[in-house]
Amino acid sequence: MVAGPWPGVDPAWSREIDVVSTSEADPAGTERRWHLLDNGDQLAERGLTPRGTLLCVHGNPTWSYLWRTLLAAGSDPVHPWRVVAVDQLDMGFSERSGTFRRLADRINDLGDLSAALDLGNRVVTVGHDWGGAISLGWALAHPKQLAGVVLTNTAVHQPVESRIPPALRLALHPAVHRWGTTTSDAFLRVTHALAHPPLSPETRAAFMAPYRGPDRRAGVGNFVADIPADPSHPSFPALTGVSDGLRHLKVPALLLWGPRDPIFSDRYLKDLIDRLPHAEVHRFEGAGHLVAEDRDIATPVFEWLADHAADTAPSTEPSFAGSSSTADNDSTAAADPATQPFWMAMTARAAGVHGAETAVAEMSADGSIASSLTWRELEDRVADLTAGLHQAGVGPLSRVSLMVPPGVDLTVVLYACLRLGAVVVVADAGLGTRGLSRAVKGATPDFLIGITKALAAAAALGWPGRRISVADLPSVQRRALSVETSLAALSERGKHRARTALLPTPDPDAPAAVLFTSGSTGPAKGVLYTHRRLGAMRDTVAQTLQISPGARLVAGFAPFALLGPALGAVSVTPAMDVTAPRTLSAQALADAAAAIEATVVFASPAALRNVVATREHLTSAGSQALRHVHLLLSAGAPVPESLLTEVQRLVPSASLHTPYGMTEALPVTDISLTEILSAAADAMAGTVLGAGNGVCVGRPVHGTRVAIIPIAPDGTAPANTPGTEPGVTGEILVSGPHVKETYDRLWLTQRDSIRTSGWHRTGDVGHLDATGRLWVEGRLGHVVSPPGAALTPVGTEQAIERLHDVGLAAIVGVGPVGTQAVIAVVETIPPVRRPGLAAPELAARVRRAAKDVGTEVSAVLVVGAQPTDIRHNAKIDRTRLSRWAASVVAGGRPGRP
């Protein structure tokens, strides 16, 4: 019955084997014929000794064809692995048994088969869909052979309190079940349609091949009927055996997940992570149920196998903190100030002579203080809430999504969560609704603490997590939004409970926070910080900017707002809509400064732009308050020198600083306005090697190192040796105690980012000059590759932006890498109404400006406004822009970028 050929399958892999069944479903002595794809003989013929065996188990309704890329990779002499992909009985091209095989039978079947195959003593199981549970059942039954487990979209546990996914409920419904799964091929077709991008017709036909005709599909229907939807189901004990057993499984584990899965959603991934906390996890954003079809899983699987080449025995335990919680590290930890609890300065201040002074405050629109807490009150509120949250079930490593605007409430809940050892998940509205939704779902918070607006969004968009409101809500609203309790109620409850003294201080290497990148270069990534690294961030900021306990700061920029209490600094949140930085007015800033006699101001560039624009309305008292500011920081996006010069007039006594950094490392370098001006003068004079071509972001901050890996003509940075030679353009690498611990559930991304040992590869490009200053030239992914050498965009853009009638300029590449045409897309002043080709006169000037800095521009296009990101309103969406530019210069309709 085995037919072929199937695309991607070497016919030599296909084999059949008769195995005596010991499963309860069969009478004793029954022989069953299995079909499998097995490259074992092929490896032997080529004289290759496999390093082990991958035992791959498909789900329903696919077959061993799903694993063809693993077979191909296993046959590669570079990393020979025997890959055995089975067709389960009644499935694929294996025998139609005429029996109803339950989970326990199927696990036993696989054991019968493996005994007949001689798989060796180093077996890594690979499973998908319900094949995941079966592969794990085999794994638990064969501990001596087991060396690791790989899982793709699967589940081993159906929480009693939650119902099974709607798609499966439908398939299980008696009225639908037989027709949908067996009589017709609807279940097959629906499953195949879950691929993103769609399967090719050839691949689809191969998946359909063993299931043509209702008599071939009985297994498909039985498989669905064997899903244990509730504890009364006959297969429930077998599944529970697997899910409980998983907690004791200590072999290396790899979870590769496609989140766009209507069946095995992120909550099942969360359940697996909970059971296999040491697992390495990668979520392929945009991929779905058939993740092995949607993405290349062979490369990561074989890289992972290579990483774990040494773990031959199933005794190693690669726990999260494993690598750094050795005795050796513990001794250094004692000397490391970053291991001091994040909140230590806050606690010290509350206990000291300043305890009755204001610690945090937030302003109201009328210029008065809306609410504030003294250090002692803050400490008490945090302690109360810590106890209250703990009582409500928030514990160490619980994930808590905080959707509360900066201010007193956020400060209290943030510090309470950190003290509990919970992991705070901070995704901001700047990601846009879709980006935010994707981020929250991917992080799978256990709890979601939010203002009403956030809770409404959570209800509408189906965000996970038990809901806690900030304020008490009316009961109707509480029910509508599924809100369990409020921070106010938890605080109140916490007052009467035993205090946090009972709670241990979290391990410095335990996760503390997941922060999200802005997503201006692909889907937003979660960045995980441990307590140690958050502490290091606090100390880096303190030492670089000389902020000591007692400093008074206006926090107009969220990330730094949260550091105030940790720094022992008084912080005030100005009256503004923090999701829209440009709502900060000059007067609101001045009111906040006046309220605490602020000495330090944090504000984003967009906020500063509005402050400058609204300075006319500033009262003289306001002006006076701003005169006391001696340090002003702006970060998050490049800050033009002209803007800083105008800001300087408002804060004449202040030193203006624009630190450079990223969500993965905050901050990396720092520069003041004075230094910016002298860097510009050096660039003009051409006397300092490497000065120019980019934005000067200054020198590395305290305890931080920066290095460069040169870019190749094709715009990549393939080397792995960081250097600091001035004038050499390449990818910027950062090393420091405050750099992120890891990307969250992005094992591949993390692996890539630390492939240069001891460094974080930022994905930014730039160079150092002879005096050690860093000049940023753009993003690695935005480097253009015309014939000859790679071209970084920023230097040319700056040259073009000096034209009086040009706003933001962007350099993008069109055409094949290595021979791209360079396109300049410019905003005109005043903005053009119709985007398209620039007039010849403007084109000639833009071309000349570019040529002056060595760039040959092929075409000049004009737009009314560049497409920019939501969070900073400054980063141009170059992926979108280059797509648009490519279509225009190919001869397409201009439209809008």
Place this chain on the structure above:
Amino acid sequence: MKILVTGASGMLGREVARVLVSQGHEVTTFQRRPAHVDGAQDLCGSITDHLAVRRAVDGVEGVIHLAAKVSFTGPAAEFTQVNVEGTRHLLRASREAGVRDLVFVSSPSVANTGEAIAGAGAEKADPDRAHGSYSRTKAAAELLALAADAKEFRVAAVRPHIVWGPGDTQLVERVLDRAARGRLPLLDAGAALIDTTYIDNAASAIAAALHRMEHIHGRALVVSNGEPRPVGELLSGMCAAGGVAGPRWSVPGSVARAAGTLVERIWIVAGQKDEPPMTRFLAEQLSTSHWFDQRETRELLDWEPAVSLDEGLARLAAHYGGLPSYP
């Protein structure tokens, strides 16, 4: 070296002959009317005349074959006779006469099916899918030529893309003429990137090909300035250099393509002498991008274009008395 240049009465052929003479070669030109290239021997005849062709290749070491029916329109049979059959005769005669090297001067349109081209290499010639009689017959001829490549008779194809220069009647003067009459459309707002070849560069590349046969025989290479520009800017530049007002009106490419086909047919039926205002071929050339990867060409030919696009426009301006460029 003793070299025969066919089709030297055209702008490119004449320039190629001139370059070869200046390099010290013994050059014979072969075309229907005298080419008058200083230092070259003029031989008159038609590429379709077997005897004349045989005489022309006698004692020659290298042949550069440019003779072709180059036009946007005309009866198909005429194109086949000159471009395909003419090439076939020349190949046979050359091989029989013991010629060592032959450079077939072709066009990137032999592989162009009407899609936008962005940074492509020299794809295989495709007579079935190329557009228009000129491209189809040149494609067939190029396949014949490359198939004739052998150890003792080396053949290569060079495809210069849109050659232009002072006195160029194919592109520049047509553009100037149409622009002067207000009949030059700016297709799709003229943003399509077009690479072109200034005449001097095309000629030096073809001459280089003859010296680099060891590296290039059996292959086709696209040659251009390697400076893609939006067609609107390019035409504006030519008009400025020619002292006439630039393109004024715009029609969508698809409309132009359909209209071009229609106009082309009406013209052929009516037997008009003048070229139609726009043919489908021209519409495609001007409304979709056409630019090429020049890295391999430059390496294989060990050649770089000597005249940049802007320098070319300046020379055009000097010739026609217009403005060299924008201030």
